[in-house]
Amino acid sequence: MVCGVKTLGQFIIEKQADFPYAKGELSRLLRDIAIAAKIVNREVNKAGLVDILGDIGTTNIQGEEQKKLDVYANEQFIAALTSGGECCIVATEEENEIIHIESPVSQNAKYIVCIDPLDGSSNTDVNVAVGTIFSIYRRKSIDGKASLTDVLQKGTQQVAAGYIIYGSSTMLVYTTGKGVNGFTLDPSIGEFCLSHAEMKMPEVGYLYSINEGNYVHFPDGVKKYLKYCQVEDDATNRPYTSRYIGSMVGDIHRNLIKGGIYIYPTTSKSPSGKLRLLYECNPMAFIIEQAGGKASTGFERILDIEPTELHQRVPIFIGSKTMVEKAEEMMMIYTGAPKILNGKVEAQLENLGIVGGID
Ligand code: AHG
Ligand code: MN
Ligand code: MN
Numbered sequence: 622m623v624c625g626v627k628t629l630g631q632f633i634i635e636k637q638a639d640f641p642y643a644k645g646e647l648s649r650l651l652r653d654i655a656i657a658a659k660i661v662n663r664e665v666n667k668a669g670l671v672d673i674l675g676d677i678g679t680t681n682i683q684g685e686e687q688k689k690l691d692v693y694a695n696e697q698f699i700a701a702l703t704s705g706g707e708c709c710i711v712a713t714e715e716e717n718e719i720i721h722i723e724s725p726v727s728q729n730a731k732y733i734v735c736i737d738p739l740d741g742s743s744n745t746d747v748n749v750a751v752g753t754i755f756s757i758y759r760r761k762s763i764d765g766k767a768s769l770t771d772v773l774q775k776g777t778q779q780v781a782a783g784y785i786i787y788g789s790s791t792m793l794v795y796t797t798g799k800g801v802n803g804f805t806l807d808p809s810i811g812e813f814c815l816s817h818a819e820m821k822m823p824e825v826g827y828l829y830s831i832n833e834g835n836y837v838h839f840p841d842g843v844k845k846y847l848k849y850c851q852v853e854d855d856a857t858n859r860p861y862t863s864r865y866i867g868s869m870v871g872d873i874h875r876n877l878i879k880g881g882i883y884i885y886p887t888t889s890k891s892p893s894g895k896l897r898l899l900y901e902c903n904p905m906a907f908i909i910e911q912a913g914g915k916a917s918t919g920f921e922r923i924l925d926i927e928p929t930e931l932h933q934r935v936p937i938f939i940g941s942k943t944m945v946e947k948a949e950e951m952m953m954i955y956t957g958a959p960k961i962l963n964g965k966v967e968a969q970l971e972n973l974g975i976v977g978g979i980d
Contacts, residue, residue, distance in 0.1 A: 629813035653705030657697045658785040665787040694738035733758040735900040741868025750788035752870025756904035757781040776924030782904035796911040822914040826880025826941035830865045830872040838888035842952030882940035894936035915945040919952035
């Protein structure tokens with residue numbers, strides 16, 4: 622008997638039964654995202670051959686240079702969500718304001734999509750893995766036009782989240798809150814096929830991923846945790862291995878499979894951290910928690926943060942449960958409990974009396 626592949630489309634339909642009242646809207650939304658992902662994948666793959674590498678000469682709201690592929694991916698996802706008919710608002714890294722989808726087919730759309738269309742875009746020019754991250758909410762308001770308030774929901778309210786990694790092979794990994802499944806794109810048939818069913822993150826890991834060039838700007842708790850990772854101890858398999866490619870999707874995908882921690886903390890230069898809550902941290906936190914891992918700011922669960930701004934940044938410690946817990950312990954002891962002020966996490970430099978030993 623031939624054992625056939627299971628495509629993403631087939632899998633989504635099969636899983637619709639998990640949601641007894643589902644009318645197929647979320648399934649169609651996931652389908653739309655997968656369509657745009659295939660188009661972006663095609664362009665990422667041939668990037669060296671066509672004029673799509675490099676900067677476009679503009680900056681986004683966060684003052685970051687936009688790459689041509691950032692802009693291309695942004696346009697493709699918005700186009701797919703516009704023609705799909707299930708999304709009423711898109712919030713994207715590449716646009717200052719939320720985008721209302723007002724296509725004729727979107728009159729009754731109930732879903733909000735927050736998206737980082739191209740993550741790790743500084744890696745596109747050098748042929749290193751990049752990704753897309755998406756997060757899906759149901760609008761809260763019932764009547765009229767959905768608004769920013771519908772977008773600013775806590776991560777616990779996500780109905781689905783996922784990422785696409787455009788790597789040596791292209792994968793789509795997603796969750797709807799019932800575990801995590803990964804699909805690899807088979808270019809010969811143009812379909813994402815189930816390749817990583819029920820992904821589970823190792824509870825103990827040996828990889829740590831952080832931009833260590835920023836070491837002098839890290840809070841003491843992070844410096845202490847890094848020392849902990851580097852100390853020799855046979856019983857706990859230390860020193861750990863350092864791996865950092867500068868694509869959150871790539872770094873977290875590797876750690877999800879092998880076991881590890883990814884950290885982008887506050888720094889003295891970026892007091893709220895660098896990564897964005899709505900379209901980077903929340904979706905990755907949802908996926909990692911669903912795979913058995915943990916995600917926190919160092920002090921509180923990422924998914925419990927009440928968002929106040931569209932492009933809000935937060936520090937993140939995400940990965941294997943025991944590693945994140947150890948890092949949190951170091952943060953609590955050496956950096957102190959945080960104060961949440963206007964939605965921004967500020968390290969309260971309240972020393973708990975244990976100092977010293979940091980280079
Ligand atoms: P983006 O390309 O969407 O702006 O995201 C880049 C992010 C993240 O993917 C990556 O891990 C991090 O920025 C790298 O930052 P540093 O270069 O400061 O290490
Ligand atoms: Mn990003
Ligand atoms: Mn991006």
